[in-house]
Amino acid sequence: MRPPDAPVLPSYGTTGNERLVLAALRGGAVLSRAELSATTGLPKTTVTGIANRLLQRGMVVEHTADSGRQHRGRGRPASGLTLADTGGLVAALCFSHTTIRAAAVGWDGTFAASRTSDIGKDRDQQRVLDRGLRLLAEAFAETGSTPEQADLAVVGVPAAFEQGVGAVFDQLPDAARTAVPELAKLFGWFRSDPVPIVTERLGIPTTAENYANLAALGEATAGAGRGMDDIIYIKLVEGVGAGLILGGRLHRGARGLAGELAHVQVLPDGRSCLCGSRGCLAATYGGFVESIGRSAYPEPLTFADMRELATAGDVGTRRIMADLGRGFGRALADVCVMLSPEAIIVDGMLGAAAEPFLAGMRDAIDRRMPNVLAQSLQLLPGVLGERADMLGAVAIARTGQLPAATSTR
Ligand SMILES: [Zn+2]
Secondary structure (H helix, E strand, O other): OOOOOOOOOOOOOOOHHHHHHHHHOHHHOOEOHHHHHHHHOOOHHHHHHHHHHHHHOOOEEEEOHHHOOEOOOOOOEOOEEEEOOOOOEEEEEEEOOOEEEEEEEEOOOOEEEEEEEEOOOOOOHHHHHHHHHHHHHHHHHHOOOOHHHOOEEEEEEOOOEEOOOEEHHHHOOHHHHOOOHHHHHHHHHOOEOOHHHHHHHHOOOEEEEEHHHHHHHHHHHHOOOOOOOOEEEEEOOOOOEEEEEEOOEEOOOOOOOOOOHHHOEOOOOOOEOOOOOEOEHHHHHOOOOHHHHHHHOOOOOOHHHHHHHHHOOOHHHHHHHHHHHHHHHHHHHHHHHHHOOOEEEEOHHHHHHHHHHHHHHHHHHHHHOOHHHHHHOEEEEOOOHHHHHHHHHHHHHHOOOOOOOOOOO
16 A cells, blocks of 8 residues: 555546646656746746646646756756656556456656556456456566555446446346357457455455546556647547547546447347347448458458558558548548547558558548648547557546546545
């Protein structure tokens, strides 16, 4: 547990101007209030007020000239404000449909240690969660500590997830869940809210969040969406989903289920889906991108194969990715007209497969959106790769966006 006198976790409700100041201090910068005013464009009095609030919350500290850190760029001894280094760690335990990732991550996004493991065919939530907790213990052991000593645990979950409930589609009648057997199988292991179990085991404040939401926050704060307040993030490689950042905040929607892109209807008369609807992206394209390409290749295709084929310029793979991009573009064009995001950022794990995907999406979006909106909408590959969810796990607390259901132990 954190000692009681340790700086409090970044609080809820950080304002836009506070975020500007925090962003200016990233990367170990030490800036005076006057320099912060010049960097952010905010009046000095506003910066002073913000600095006082952030100091009070323990998010920044006063840095004096003799404490060793060099001033950014000019080499003179530094004096001013800098981000608080609590020395603490976040325990990030991120599940996708295929993979467990566990990491000890510093509040500044530095990875102290991490472990990865395939979920394999295991469909028992308790066992999969236990494996995740063991990986977490291994990662923390490498730092000379234990997950119980972390400031906070964040669990990323690969499903339509309602805080305090768990996987919502698991609450549906069996008939609906088994309509698309390959999808029902995917969700087999994730059912109930993992927060009570992880809180019990680690004894530290714990929260759970949808994996696409975490990755969206990761890319927004430390990746391709840095400096943007309105983005749509698309997860594609280890499951399909979306995360929405609106006005600089994660948009969870009324029940925390915003961004369930896999269940946007693309074929009105399409196959029934486990969510109870029909013709969803998930039911039409299957749970994984590579399942679309399987019929065209003699060997069973993995996504790693597709990425390699795309890198080698394979025409078939490029066409599959472009068609998929068009399908997603059609589903997202209306959303973009309504929300006018600055960018759509696509899963950084796509690698070379991102280029044809984004070209297909560009085509579909340009056909369906007013020119002026389409032209200002950037379509970008993510840059954080498989670290996006784990960096989002830090960002969710760092930017004061923990869900209300976070346990406090
Ligand atoms: Zn569905």
